[in-house]
Amino acid sequence: MGHASDSSLMLKRMGIDTYQEPIVYMRADCHVCRAEGFSAQSRIRVTTDRASIIATLNVVRDGFLEAQQAGLSDAAWRLLEATPDQLATFSHPRTVESLSAVRGKIFGHPFQEAQLLAVLQDIAAGRYADIDLSAFLTACAAGGMSLDEVVGLTRGMVRVGECLTWNRALVVDKHCVGGLPGNRITPILVSIVAAAGVCIPKTSSRAITSPAGTADAMETLAPVDLDLATMRRVVEREGGCVVWGGAIRLSPCDDVLIRVERALDLDSDAQLVASVLSKKVAAGSSHVVIDIPVGPTAKVRTPQAGEMLARLLERVGREVGLQVRTVLTDGLQPVGRGIGPALEARDVVAVTRNDRDAPEDLRTRSILLAAETLELAGACAIGEGVARAQAILDDGRAWRKLQAICDAQGGMRTPPVAAHQVEVAARRRGMVTGFDNRRLARAAKLAGAPADAAAGVDLHVRIGTTVDAGQPLFTLHADTAGELTYAQEYLAAHPEIVAIAEVS
Numbered sequence: 001m002g003h004a005s006d007s008s009l010m011l012k013r014m015g016i017d018t019y020q021e022p023i024v025y026m027r028a029d030c031h032v033c034r035a036e037g038f039s040a041q042s043r044i045r046v047t048t049d050r051a052s053i054i055a056t057l058n059v060v061r062d063g064f065l066e067a068q069q070a071g072l073s074d075a076a077w078r079l080l081e082a083t084p085d086q087l088a089t090f091s092h093p094r095t096v097e098s099l100s101a102v103r104g105k106i107f108g109h110p111f112q113e114a115q116l117l118a119v120l121q122d123i124a125a126g127r128y129a130d131i132d133l134s135a136f137l138t139a140c141a142a143g144g145m146s147l148d149e150v151v152g153l154t155r156g157m158v159r160v161g162e163c164l165t166w167n168r169a170l171v172v173d174k175h176c177v178g179g180l181p182g183n184r185i186t187p188i189l190v191s192i193v194a195a196a197g198v199c200i201p202k203t204s205s206r207a208i209t210s211p212a213g214t215a216d217a218m219e220t221l222a223p224v225d226l227d228l229a230t231m232r233r234v235v236e237r238e239g240g241c242v243v244w245g246g247a248i249r250l251s252p253c254d255d256v257l258i259r260v261e262r263a264l265d266l267d268s269d270a271q272l273v274a275s276v277l278s279k280k281v282a283a284g285s286s287h288v289v290i291d292i293p294v295g296p297t298a299k300v301r302t303p304q305a306g307e308m309l310a311r312l313l314e315r316v317g318r319e320v321g322l323q324v325r326t327v328l329t330d331g332l333q334p335v336g337r338g339i340g341p342a343l344e345a346r347d348v349v350a351v352t353r354n355d356r357d358a359p360e361d362l363r364t365r366s367i368l369l370a371a372e373t374l375e376l377a378g379a380c381a382i383g384e385g386v387a388r389a390q391a392i393l394d395d396g397r398a399w400r401k402l403q404a405i406c407d408a409q410g411g412m413r414t415p416p417v418a419a420h421q422v423e424v425a426a427r428r429r430g431m432v433t434g435f436d437n438r439r440l441a442r443a444a445k446l447a448g449a450p451a452d453a454a455a456g457v458d459l460h461v462r463i464g465t466t467v468d469a470g471q472p473l474f475t476l477h478a479d480t481a482g483e484l485t486y487a488q489e490y491l492a493a494h495p496e497i498v499a500i501a502e503v504s
Contacts, residue, residue: 006035008089009070011048011082018073020259021130022046022055024090025064025071032070032090033059043129045093046076048086053079054093054126079126098122099132105139113152120156123253133260141268150270150312151319157278158320162228162249164201164284166235171199172377173280174369176291177272177309178210179299181334181441182459184344185291186214187221187242188352188366189373191402192392194240198377201235203245203283205254205275208262211444211456215244216341217348220453223410234408241405250282251275267299269309273316280322287323289373295331297437303328325376327369333435333463336362340449340456342415343477349415352399361462367393418454418477420484424491426467430500434463439490439497447478447487455479466503473498 009032014025024046026033038044042057055076065071070090072082080088099122101115111119119136122128128136145153174189186202193200204214204224215224225247226234234241246255254275261267280288290313293299294306310326317324336347336359350358351366370392371385380388392398406412440457448455458475461467476491478484491497 007032007091008087010068010085011080011088012065012069012071013077013082013084014064014071014073016073018075020075020256021073022053022076022079022126023058023073024055024076025058025060027065027067028059028061030067030070036090036092038090041129043093043127045091046080046088047091048080048082048088051080056129093127096122096127096132102132102136102139105143106135108143110146111149111152113148113155116149116152117156117159120160120253123256124160130260133257134264137257137260137264137266137268137271140270141266145270147312147315150273150316153270153274154278154281154316154320157251157253157274158281161252161282163282164228164232164250166199166201166284168199170287170377171201171285172373173200173202173283173285173288174291174373175276175280175288176293177276177299178208179437180293180295180331181211181339181437181444181457182336182344182347182362183291183293183334183365184212184214184217184336184348185362185366185369187218187348187402188362188398189370190240190242191352191398191405192366192370192389193373193377194238194405195392195397195401196374196379196388197239198374198379199235200240200373201231201283202240202242203248203250203279204242205245205258205279207450208258208267209265211339211441211449212341212344213450214242216450216453217344218242219244220342220345220415221348221413222406226409234405238401238405238408240401241409243409245279245283251278254278269312273309273312277313277316277320277322277324281320285322287376288317288325289369289376290324290326291369292326292328293331294328295333295437297435297439298331300331323376325372327372329365329368331437334437334440334459335359335365337459338456339440339444339459340447340477341453342417343456343458345415352393352402354394354396354399363393416454418452418479420478420481421475422484422488423472423475425470425472426498426500427469427495428500428502429468430466430502432461432463432465432467432498433501434499436494436497436499439494443476443487443491443497446483446490447476448480448483452479452483455483461498467500
């Protein structure tokens, strides 16, 4: 075990989940705190014989630690590859020079590409505390970013991570900008496109502000935390995959920023474009189809905003070597029936398996976007994509490919079912005229999604459905009674989440 020097302490795992943020815990009377002048929220370099990280200090008074111990959160323990009672030294990290560029942006000075690279290198190295990350994200969102800044941000996010290469001249990808609950097209599209012989190594994100990301939903069907070598084997064997990009360090800054964006409920166009396109470049893609749902309660609210975002994606794509095709789609209502990882995965299986009761809107959108992808890839002539995609889905090739991809990623799973379910009924007779997508997503999150994979909302109606008073509009799914209650209370305060107009 050894004796602690003036700047060293023995490590203890505290068993505290701080998600991705490394935290170190020290006693207020700790000799290291006194010698180094550390105080609560100080940024501290922690070094062992295996690794070195920068963590945020939380000060404890008594009852948690011995005088010669320092505690670590789960994230810090994992990053340090620490062992119980291992000695670590503690010191002040060097000054983070790139923060001056962030302060400059706050006061109206645009970022230079070299400054953005320096910021992202510091973020990837863990030198930015959450408050610094918040300042960077807010400065980018509130101050706006020029085309040059977005290009610089995108290139920088690529440079600080891993980049994949494939022994193919053409590699396609698809992405949705989000904001529309249940829009879980990607696993269906990947199955269709891969079955057509086109290479589609799909890296996906977890949820930012939604009840489920593609990686969250796919994880209920198969493992998604694949390392680079495993992902490559899956793609070489099956021609496609659906994996979490964060597990293979593709644009690693993006996952750090997503964690803070989620807390801020912030997702600016500049960050969105850089996030999407950096991961496509890093994944080795050459051609990308991007779905932009447009609706009054979607992320993109007007056709004009959709066109502006589409142009920005296409222009930045050209600058970073991608051929980007954008498709503006209907964002008036959720897609499919399920909202939440397991419920959305259930819909994916139903469509891909050609179940009789599969949601028709999810099937139609999947065929449309798969057609765009096949045509962009040159796998069929312009105008023939819909027929090609539909044939692959109808004859079972897509379902066989989805099963094969899941098996290659570690084995196909059955999505879990929530322990608690309650129906939410119409208060009056009438016709469904609209959905508040944002509040519906909020209800699914209060029910526990995406952290609880089985939680969420299961829709029973669409726009145009005529309902009677007392008829179920949707069912809430939750793993705990408390979360079910939270969601019910929210719904009671917002009864017009599903708009119903009187009919004669």
